[in-house]
Amino acid sequence: MPHRYESFFQPLQIGALSLPNRLAMAPMTRRQCPAPHVPTDAMAAYYARRAAGGVGLIITEGTHIDSLHAWDTDTVPRIETDAQIDGWRNVVDAVHAEGGRIAVQLWHTGRHAADPIAPSAIPAMRADGTHKATPREMGPADLDQVRDAFARAAERAREAGFDAVEIHGAHGYILDSFLSPEANVRRDPYGGSFENRMRFPLEVVRAVRAAVGSNYPIIYRFSQWKVDDYTALNFPDPEILGMWVRALREAGADLLHVSTRDATEPAWDHSDTTLAGWTRELSGLPVIAVGRVSTSASMGEARSVETTDPAPAAALIKSGEADLIAIGRALIPNPDWAQKVRTAAWRDLVPYDAKQLEALE
Numbered sequence: 001m002p003h004r005y006e007s008f009f010q011p012l013q014i015g016a017l018s019l020p021n022r023l024a025m026a027p028m029t030r031r032q033c034p035a036p037h038v039p040t041d042a043m044a045a046y047y048a049r050r051a052a053g054g055v056g057l058i059i060t061e062g063t064h065i066d067s068l069h070a071w072d073t074d075t076v077p078r079i080e081t082d083a084q085i086d087g088w089r090n091v092v093d094a095v096h097a098e099g100g101r102i103a104v105q106l107w108h109t110g111r112h113a114a115d116p117i118a119p120s121a122i123p124a125m126r127a128d129g130t131h132k133a134t135p136r137e138m139g140p141a142d143l144d145q146v147r148d149a150f151a152r153a154a155e156r157a158r159e160a161g162f163d164a165v166e167i168h169g170a171h172g173y174i175l176d177s178f179l180s181p182e183a184n185v186r187r188d189p190y191g192g193s194f195e196n197r198m199r200f201p202l203e204v205v206r207a208v209r210a211a212v213g214s215n216y217p218i219i220y221r222f223s224q225w226k227v228d229d230y231t232a233l234n235f236p237d238p239e240i241l242g243m244w245v246r247a248l249r250e251a252g253a254d255l256l257h258v259s260t261r262d263a264t265e266p267a268w269d270h271s272d273t274t275l276a277g278w279t280r281e282l283s284g285l286p287v288i289a290v291g292r293v294s295t296s297a298s299m300g301e302a303r304s305v306e307t308t309d310p311a312p313a314a315a316l317i318k319s320g321e322a323d324l325i326a327i328g329r330a331l332i333p334n335p336d337w338a339q340k341v342r343t344a345a346w347r348d349l350v351p352y353d354a355k356q357l358e359a360l361e
């Protein structure tokens, strides 16, 4: 195997999670699961194809944790009813049959929901710059409900046979919006200082840990960027980032998924280390790096992108900045991404185009 890509193909053990290699499928919403939101056979085949193609860890599309305020559109899978759990079991079995592992991403859309709730009554933005509906500020009963919904969803994920859960704490959705000083202006113990703003997300991690038991792997995904603000900086410096990632570890997270739009970009101006690298160093936990692997443009910059050499991402593993690399858009037209890269045939990868999202292939 060419030396440049070797680090992608080393096995990895994280607690109870045995991974055949360092490649993950990034969670990608596909909106092809209408009511009653039971994962379909087409979804099982779609994920199984990526496992067969050599992705060691599949992370599913964001999956709504309840039918109250968690959902944004009516075409996203859920993880609530017995029928939905059976549908997910079918997906899990299909991935396992191909030798892959699979985590479900647990998603509450918060300010972006169809009937939005949020830390404060401050609306999110649409791509055209107009405001979305103003969310209702969450009261104590909402905090209890959302915390409990994450915990129940995680419990049900374990029941469905998932190898891990990923808590979606990124991109401006409910947990991330608590961290954000723009979205969270509460005057109670959940707002104000950074310590207060991280309180609710940490309570959710603890509730999930209590629900799934001590050995079940929990991944936490966080980001600086938001779907309505690519320049946001929840973590302005290593000190704040350190507080956050150490608190996540203490709350029970096993693996941190650091969502950046370019995996190789430095975390801050005047830093030569990536956000994943800083996170790994400050938390002592394994990390997943993601963003622009084998594609030429950051997410949101272009509908279609050219294919590029994934060697810089492999170098992140080698240099100790990341343990796993997640691949998003490049996996849509290339279920066999890993097989091609293994033989250095990355030039044969099919370029991503947003049109490919129309079909679940």
Ligand SMILES: Cc1cc2nc3c(=O)[nH]c(=O)nc-3n(C[C@H](O)[C@H](O)[C@H](O)COP(=O)(O)O)c2cc1C
Pocket: 026, 027, 028, 029, 030, 061, 062, 105, 168, 170, 171, 221, 259, 260, 261, 290, 291, 292, 293, 295, 298, 299, 326, 327, 328, 329, 330, 357
């Ligand atoms: C179509 C699409 C859907 C996405 N859906 C989700 C999602 O459900 N949850 C999430 O955390 N990120 C989501 N993302 C972000 C990706 O997980 C990933 O972080 C991003 O695409 C950057 O990786 P890439 O450059 O390899 O595509 C989505 C991205 C795309 C392109």
